[in-house]
Amino acid sequence: MGKKNGEDKRGLKLLFWSIAGLKMKDNLFWDYVKNFYFVGLTETWILERDWNKLKDVLPKEFQWKLQRVKKENRKGRAKGGIITGVKKDIKEILRRGGNRNGRHG
Template identity: 90%
Template sequence: MGKKNGEDKRGLKLLFWNIAGLKKKDNLFWDHVNNFDFVGLTETWILERDWNKLKDVLPEEFQWKLQGAKKEKRKGRAKSGIITGVKKDIKEIEEGQ
């Protein structure tokens, strides 16, 4: 950590977590998430159709993406689902650029 000649030497922090459902996470959970630069949340159980509602409660410091959960049957909860987040102040460079 710290700076040398104006460079940030803190490194990057990654969080990967099987959270077993995202809808009931509280502010303490999101405060913890904010301590990281890259976030991967698995087993979110979030369907594509619920994504727009959920985006409003996610920390604004991140760029979020969803791989929606799937329902095998009409009734019951969805399975799987992944949400990834990257802090907005981190520049993303796509392959081939």
């Protein structure tokens, strides 16, 4: 493990979490998220009107995408919602002897 020629050989870390609401998460939570390369947060409960505010809080090291939720009823909170993030510095890595399709030879 460790680094060789400046490359991190420990692998790519993935976080997948059913978050049960995202609005109240603090800096400690977002600092933890920064330890991963790929992030999938489900049950975010984020409505379209809340997305612009939330984008200001999300770590800038990631490219974020949102699947918004819609409220089924006027009362109560929205259900569902997914946010995915990929660190911006992720590069395509080719296996030795492989091509872009993953085939060898």
